[in-house]
Amino acid sequence: MGEQLKIFAPATIANISCGFDVLGLCLDGVGDEMTIRKVTSKGVRITKIIGQDLPLEVEKNVAGVAALALLTNLDRELDFGFEIEIKKNIKPGSGIGSSAASAAGAVFAINRLLGNPYDQTELVKFAMQGEQLASGNAHADNVAPAIFGGFTLVRCYDPLDIISIHTPKELVATVIHPQIEVKTADSRAVLKPTVTLKDAITQWGNVGGLISGLYTEDYDLISRSLKDVIVEPLRAILIPGFDKVKQAAIEAGALGSGISGSGPSIFALSKGKENANKVAKAMQSIYENVGIDYDIHVAGINAEGVKVIDQPILEL
Structure with missing residues (x-):
């Protein structure tokens, strides 16, 4: 053997x-x-x-x-x-x-x-x-x-x-992982079984826009499409400092930011490694004041x- x-x-x-x-x-x-x-x-x-x-x-x-x-x-x-x-x-x-x-x-x-x-x-x-x-x-x-x-x-x-x-060649991910555990089962428990037609239409448009943006390597379209009106608003309360981290990432040049999976990790996508590293520093600056240990990764696809x-x- x-x-x-x-x-x-x-x-x-x-x-x-x-x-x-x-x-x-x-x-x-x-x-x-x-x-x-x-x-x-x-x-x-x-x-x-x-x-x-x-x-x-x-x-x-x-x-x-x-x-x-x-x-x-x-x-x-x-x-x-x-x-x-x-x-x-x-x-x-x-x-x-x-x-x-x-x-x-x-x-x-x-x-x-x-x-x-x-x-x-x-x-x-x-x-x-x-x-x-x-x-x-x-x-x-x-x-x-x-x-x-x-x-x-x-x-x-x-x-x-x-x-x-x-996968666009210049796309780079930044992920910050607060050292807390959010179980997938618990994060699913906060979700609602139904959504409004208005929110569903918005979400469908964003999914289509993101797929199109990835294929055409249109980073502006990718940025406009990285928005979640259904799940993120409900799960964000489980992650300390989420709104501030997301805002800091976008202000630092990220195309978009959101919850990675069921959390507590927060991801951002950027065009180029240099921007992704700037986003990492911005995310870190928020968590230095939150009082929770964290890991951070900058990684290509x-x-x-x-x-x-x-x-x-x-x-x-």
Whole structure:
């Protein structure tokens, strides 16, 4: 046996303001490392988690649940199994796709070790089962960009239809992560089950404008479209200093700013690394006075998604 993959499982930003549960993007250089190996014993085992106190029990871990979803769907019985090690660099509850990274990484690596029997959309379906465990909702706006890379649109959930969206070359993300936890389940609990027709029309226009702006690399159009009139007003109260951080980011030159996923992370998109760094300093200046520790990242858009970083072959 002895075959294994070491992979990079990237962080992601979901929703991107106007695209609740359907839009997401993949971050470059921010993510987890995972090692998945084939072993002689059948089934899935999680042998080690570094960096976070998370369950090793397969049925209680998003990577384990996603891996089991893939293996259960196979049309053949395997005479071997898989061991998973995870180095968690993305903190759970951070709003930049911690659970999605683990789930996407697990199914990507197992699929590769099996000879790629599944396409990317099928891998998203399996990874969504990990999201179901984490948040109570099998959403794809984080796992889709983690697997596909770049910007993605979930055009439809039933049947699942993922569309890769063009990424403008100069687009750079800034993400500030306050060291508080906002659970996805809790952030969903504040949402209303219905919206007004006026707000829905505004949101549809912004989604269409953002997609168009990305394809045409029209940064002014991207800026005008990065607005959320439905979800952000309800979730903003869960994030200390949100309004001030958003205002500071835009005044510093960001195209737009909003809640990353379910929060508490706040993202901004900028044209160029120089602007993104100015935005980072502006965001930091607000949080220096809030009294909450934070991490901050300036990252380009990762067009590849989950990727192999090392592929040693071990002899057992």
